[in-house]
Amino acid sequence: MKYGYHCEECEDAIWPATTRTELAWLKNREHVVREVANHVSGGLDTWMMEALDFLSRHGGHSVVLTRRP
Numbered sequence: 280m281k282y283g284y285h286c287e288e289c290e291d292a293i294w295p296a297t298t299r300t301e302l303a304w305l306k307n308r309e310h311v312v313r314e315v316a317n318h319v320s321g322g323l324d325t326w327m328m329e330a331l332d333f334l335s336r337h338g339g340h341s342v343v344l345t346r347r348p
């Protein structure tokens with residue numbers, strides 16, 4: 280099963296290569312992860328970068344955790 284984020288306002292979605300648990304975790308701690316990302320020279324995991332990028336593009340929008348139909 281594949282999970283991802285969906286922006287209800289833009290009808291845009293991403294499906295990073297990770298689990299539902301990880302996506303829920305990141306969404307709840309977005310500000311913390313973003314702070315950590317600024318201090319990690321090697322960069323974060325690809326799925327985290329993808330997810331953070333999506334969340335910042337849709338900042339203030341209604342983004343939900345969803346399952347790929």
Ligand SMILES: [Zn+2]
Pocket residue numbers: 286287288289290291336337340341
């Ligand atoms: Zn959006």
